[in-house]
Amino acid sequence: MLKCRVIPCLDVKDGRVVKGVNFVDLKDAGDPVESAIAYDAAGADELCFLDITASHENRGTILDVVRRTAEACFMPLTVGGGVRTTDDIRNLLLAGADKVSIMTAAVHNRDFVREAAEKFGSQCVVVAIDAKKVSPGRWEIFTHGGRKPTGIDAIEYAKEVAALGAGEILLTSMDRDGTRVGFDIELTRSIADAVSVPLIASGGVGSLDHLVEGVRDGHATAVLAASIFHFGEFTIRAAKEHMQRAGLHVRMD
Amino acid sequence: MTVVIVDYGSGNLHSAQKAFEKMAADAGMRVEVTSDAEKVRRAERIVLPGVGAFADCRRGLDSVPGMVEALEENVIQRGRPFLGICVGMQLLASRGLEHGVATGLDWVPGDVIAIETKSIDLKVPHMGWNTLSPRQDHALLKGIPTGDDGLHAYFVHSYHLKAADPALVVATTDYGAELTAMVGRDNIAGTQFHPEKSQKLGLALIANFLRWTP
Numbered sequence: 015m016l017k018c019r020v021i022p023c024l025d026v027k028d029g030r031v032v033k034g035v036n037f038v039d040l041k042d043a044g045d046p047v048e049s050a051i052a053y054d055a056a057g058a059d060e061l062c063f064l065d066i067t068a069s070h071e072n073r074g075t076i077l078d079v080v081r082r083t084a085e086a087c088f089m090p091l092t093v094g095g096g097v098r099t100t101d102d103i104r105n106l107l108l109a110g111a112d113k114v115s116i117m118t119a120a121v122h123n124r125d126f127v128r129e130a131a132e133k134f135g136s137q138c139v140v141v142a143i144d145a146k147k148v149s150p151g152r153w154e155i156f157t158h159g160g161r162k163p164t165g166i167d168a169i170e171y172a173k174e175v176a177a178l179g180a181g182e183i184l185l186t187s188m189d190r191d192g193t194r195v196g197f198d199i200e201l202t203r204s205i206a207d208a209v210s211v212p213l214i215a216s217g218g219v220g221s222l223d224h225l226v227e228g229v230r231d232g233h234a235t236a237v238l239a240a241s242i243f244h245f246g247e248f249t250i251r252a253a254k255e256h257m258q259r260a261g262l263h264v265r266m267d
Numbered sequence: 268m269t270v271v272i273v274d275y276g277s278g279n280l281h282s283a284q285k286a287f288e289k290m291a292a293d294a295g296m297r298v299e300v301t302s303d304a305e306k307v308r309r310a311e312r313i314v315l316p317g318v319g320a321f322a323d324c325r326r327g328l329d330s331v332p333g334m335v336e337a338l339e340e341n342v343i344q345r346g347r348p349f350l351g352i353c354v355g356m357q358l359l360a361s362r363g364l365e366h367g368v369a370t371g372l373d374w375v376p377g378d379v380i381a382i383e384t385k386s387i388d389l390k391v392p393h394m395g396w397n398t399l400s401p402r403q404d405h406a407l408l409k410g411i412p413t414g415d416d417g418l419h420a421y422f423v424h425s426y427h428l429k430a431a432d433p434a435l436v437v438a439t440t441d442y443g444a445e446l447t448a449m450v451g452r453d454n455i456a457g458t459q460f461h462p463e464k465s466q467k468l469g470l471a472l473i474a475n476f477l478r479w480t481p
């Protein structure tokens with residue numbers, strides 16, 4: 015039976031982890047590769063790097079991080095942030111990423127999703143959706159960290175990118191991101207039920223119950239979280255044990 | 268002793284290379300990623316990876332001069348141990364039915380068909396960690412806990428190999444229906460999952476492959 019996945023996400027800026035992992039004795043808590051190795055050993059099902067490097071000159075730093083991670087970790091790796099062209103995707107895949115998540119570029123040009131899927135296969139194309147509630151039962155896509163509205167309906171957009179070849183959707187509720195009050199379950203379920211591809215729920219995790227809710231009530235096939243893991247509040251193992259007790263199927267290898 | 272990983276332009280071979288290198292070092296073997304048919308012809312062990320669409324991978328393989336012939340010679344005639352991974356495993360089939368029909372190597376007769384699930388809960392691609400149900404004993408699974416309580420393998424695929432001869436199916440995985448997870452015939456083996464991404468199970472399988480004397 016397929017297990018639901020628990021995915022820690024690390025924000026990486028100029029090749030360094032923004033909020034360093036703090037649950038094991040690392041020589042360098044700011045080194046994304048050391049954090050990746052720690053999560054690999056801790057039983058994470060995948061790892062996600064979000065590159066938030068702002069300056070163009072430093073954009074290459076993530077490639078080095080991905081390359082070194084792929085040498086040390088034998089687990090799936092998704093990388094996102096600033097992916098605009100098929101060359102960006104190719105470079106990340108060649109460096110060792112298994113999946114690449116695209117966001118703004120897909121919002122501006124849907125055809126980019128189709129092009130990426132045709133060139134590299136749907137299995138490595140993740141479309142990231144940042145959505146905010148605008149009225150009851152309606153969510154819109156926002157870009158620029160949730161600051162810029164696009165007027166695009168999130169559910170319709172999710173269906174569209176799935177039809178264009180996205181192999182997975184990474185959904186973040188911008189209303190919940192950073193709040194620690196839990197996923198926007200209504201949003202998550204609305205999109206998960208509307209598409210035939212797997213969905214990763216993100217944004218708002220503050221407790222282990224939230225992870226359970228994302229899968230059980232939100233119908234997500236994977237849950238992504240950052241801070242609850244990075245600061246040692248909960249281990250991946252504790253998260254999975256909690257999910258298992260709630261009746262979910264997780265991998266405990 | 269040289270293990271070659273065939274590079275025919277199908278995606279990233281970096282992680283496959285690193286995983287095989289890690290296990291090969293213990294066995295005193297050398298791993299080489301190559302697009303040189305001559306090296307594939309002479310290799311002691313051959314790994315054929317592959318990601319993306321079946322037809323693209325087939326075109327990629329055909330575009331390397333002498334590659335298919337080198338594989339036929341070394342694997343079929345000389346019987347050297349061979350492992351296909353993901354689309355590299357699917358290419359063993361007779362035909363791939365992804366975006367039209369493309370021919371495979373026909374080493375494991377059958378078709379590569381779309382995964383059809385009956386429930387909206389079962390998404391496609393089949394993506395993530397699943398357990399293996401062995402259909403027969405196989406050297407590559409030796410010592411690896413399988414079954415519902417066994418270790419997990421990492422899958423990501425929308426198509427699967429439906430073997431014409433069930434006796435060539437080594438293991439299946441349960442995703443609403445039984446999907447082919449692993450095939451084998453003589454010195455030829457193929458995994459739908461990615462051993463290089465499957466942590467414990469994957470590294471154990473790679474170690475078994477490097478020791479395999481079919």
